Amino acid sequence: MNHIKNKTLLAAMLTEGKGLSVFNPFDDSLLAIVKTVNQAQVEDEVLELEVGQVEWQKRSAQDRSNLLKRWHQLILENIDDLARIITLEGGKPLKEALGEVRYGASFIEWFAEEGRRAYGSTIPSPSSDRTLLTVKQAIGVAAAITPWNFPLAMITRKAAPALAAGCSFICKPSELTPLTAIAVTELAYQAGIPKDVLRMVIGDAHDIGEAFTYHSSVRKFSFTGSTLVGRKLQMQCASTIKRTSMELGGNAPFVVFDDADIDSAVQGAIASKFRNAGQTCVCSNRFYVQDSVYDEFVEKLVTAVDKLTVGNGLDDSTDIGPLITLQAKQRVSDLIREAKGRGAKQINKEVQLDGQFVAPTVLVDVEHDRPLVQGEIFGPVLPIIRFSDEDEMIKMANDTIYGLAAYFYSQNMNRIWRVAHNLEYGMVGVNEGIISTEVAPFGGVKQSGKGREGGKEGLEEYLETKYVCIGGLTN
Numbered sequence: 001m002n003h004i005k006n007k008t009l010l011a012a013m014l015t016e017g018k019g020l021s022v023f024n025p026f027d028d029s030l031l032a033i034v035k036t037v038n039q040a041q042v043e044d045e046v047l048e049l050e051v052g053q054v055e056w057q058k059r060s061a062q063d064r065s066n067l068l069k070r071w072h073q074l075i076l077e078n079i080d081d082l083a084r085i086i087t088l089e090g091g092k093p094l095k096e097a098l099g100e101v102r103y104g105a106s107f108i109e110w111f112a113e114e115g116r117r118a119y120g121s122t123i124p125s126p127s128s129d130r131t132l133l134t135v136k137q138a139i140g141v142a143a144a145i146t147p148w149n150f151p152l153a154m155i156t157r158k159a160a161p162a163l164a165a166g167c168s169f170i171c172k173p174s175e176l177t178p179l180t181a182i183a184v185t186e187l188a189y190q191a192g193i194p195k196d197v198l199r200m201v202i203g204d205a206h207d208i209g210e211a212f213t214y215h216s217s218v219r220k221f222s223f224t225g226s227t228l229v230g231r232k233l234q235m236q237c238a239s240t241i242k243r244t245s246m247e248l249g250g251n252a253p254f255v256v257f258d259d260a261d262i263d264s265a266v267q268g269a270i271a272s273k274f275r276n277a278g279q280t281c282v283c284s285n286r287f288y289v290q291d292s293v294y295d296e297f298v299e300k301l302v303t304a305v306d307k308l309t310v311g312n313g314l315d316d317s318t319d320i321g322p323l324i325t326l327q328a329k330q331r332v333s334d335l336i337r338e339a340k341g342r343g344a345k346q347i348n349k350e351v352q353l354d355g356q357f358v359a360p361t362v363l364v365d366v367e368h369d370r371p372l373v374q375g376e377i378f379g380p381v382l383p384i385i386r387f388s389d390e391d392e393m394i395k396m397a398n399d400t401i402y403g404l405a406a407y408f409y410s411q412n413m414n415r416i417w418r419v420a421h422n423l424e425y426g427m428v429g430v431n432e433g434i435i436s437t438e439v440a441p442f443g444g445v446k447q448s449g450k451g452r453e454g455g456k457e458g459l460e461e462y463l464e465t466k467y468v469c470i471g472g473l474t475n
Contacts, residue, residue, distance in 0.1 A: 052196025104153035115164025138166030245451025250404030268433030332379030404444035
C-alpha cells in the first residue's frame with residue numbers, strides 16, 4: 001500500500017483498531033483493516049439515503065450529469081493507484097486492472113449522458129378532451145451487492161445508472177476486495193456527489209443482505225454473484241415486491257466451427273478463458289471444436305497457453321495471477337482431479353504451483369456430463385469436447401441451467417445468424433472473445449439472471465414509468 005500516490009485515497013482505506021482484515025492473494029500479506037457496520041447501522045443508513053434521494057431527484061439531469069462526469073474524470077486521473085489497489089487485493093495482473101478501471105469509468109461517462117435522455121412520451125388520446133403522457137421518475141433508494149472479481153466495474157455499472165436516474169445508492173462490496181470500493185467512493189465524494197446519496201457499507205454478507213432485501217425503503221435491489229445466492233436474495237426481495245436485477249452464474253460455451261479462422265479463434269479463446277485467471281462470469285467454460293479443425297485448433301491453442309506466465313499481478317510479465325482464495329484453488333483442483341479420474345487428459349505442460357496459484361490447464365477427452373463441464377469453473381481450466389454436427393453442438397451448448405454468455409467462431413454468414421438465434425444466452429460473441437461494453441446491455445436468461453446493465457436498458461432498471469391523463473380540456 002506504500003506505493004499509492006494519492007494519500008487521501010490511502011487514508012480513506014485505512015482504519016485503526018478492529019475491523020475486517022484484507023489480504024493480498026499473491027502472498028497472503030495483510031493489506032489493511034477496514035471499518036465494518038452491523039445490520040442496524042445499515043438500516044439507519046438506508047433511511048438517511050431515503051431523505052437524500054428526495055433532494056437528489058430534484059436536481060436537474062444536467063446537474064447530476066456534471067457531477068458524474070467529474071467522478072469519471074477523477075477516476076481516470078487516479079487510474080494507476082486504483083489499478084494497483086485492484087491488483088493488490090484481487091490478484092489480477094496490473095494490465096488487466098488498468099483495463100478494469102477504464103471499463104468501470106466508461107459506465108459513469110455513458111450514464112452521465114443517458115441520464116439526460118430519460119424521455120417520456122405523449123400518447124394519442126381516444127378523445128379530444130384529454131392529453132395522455134408518460135414521465136420517467138427515479139425508483140428511490142437502490143441497494144446492491146457486488147463481487148470481488150471486478151471490484152470497481154461492478155460498482156460503477158450499478159451506481160452510475162442509479163445516480164443518473166435520480167436514485168440514491170448503497171452498496172456492499174465483497175469482503176475480499178473492499179479497498180477498491182472505498183477508494184472509488186472517496187473519489188465520488190471529491191467529485192461533489194453527496195454522502196447522503198452514495199454509501200459503501202462493509203460487513204457480514206448475511207446481515208447486510210437481509211437489511212437490503214427486507215427494508216421497505218429500498219425500492220430496487222441489484223446483485224451480481226452466484227445463482228445459489230441469487231435465488232435466496234430474490235425470495236427475500238419478494239416480501240416487499242422490490243424491483244430486482246440479478247446477474248448470476250454462467251457456463252459459457254466456446255464453439256469453433258470448421259469454417260472458422262483458427263488463429264483468430266485461438267486468440268479469442270485465450271482472451272475469453274484466462275482473463276482474471278478464469279474468474280469471471282462470462283469466461284468461456286467449455287470448448288466445442290468441430291472434427292475437421294480439431295487437431296489444428298488444439299495444437300495452436302496449447303502453444304499459446306504454454307506461453308502464458310503465472311505470477312505476481314504487479315509484474316509486467318504476468319498473464320495469470322493467483323486465485324482469490326485457497327478454497328477457490330482447492331475447488332478448481334478438485335474439478336481437474338475428478339475429470340482426469342474419468343479419462344480426461346491434460347495436453348499442455350503440467351506445473352504444480354504453491355500458494356493460491358493454479359497453472360493454465362488444457363484438458364481433452366472430457367465427458368460432457370462431468371462437473372467441470374456442467375458447472376462454473378472459475379479458474380484457468382480449459383476443457384475441450386469434439387463435435388461433428390451443428391445440431392448436436394447446439395443441443396450440448398444449451399444443455400445447462402445457465403444462459404449468460406456464449407461464443408462461437410465461423411465465417412459462414414448463414415451459420416452465424418442461425419447459431420446466434422438458436423443459442424439460449426443473453427449475450428453472444430461471434431468471432432470475438434471479449435464482448436462487454438458500456439454501450440450494450442449486459443445480462444443473461446434462464447438461471448443466469450434477469451435485467452440488464454449497460455446500454456440504454458441499464459438506465460431503465462432504475463426508472464419508473466408514470467402515466468398521466470390530463471382531462472377536462474377544451475378545443
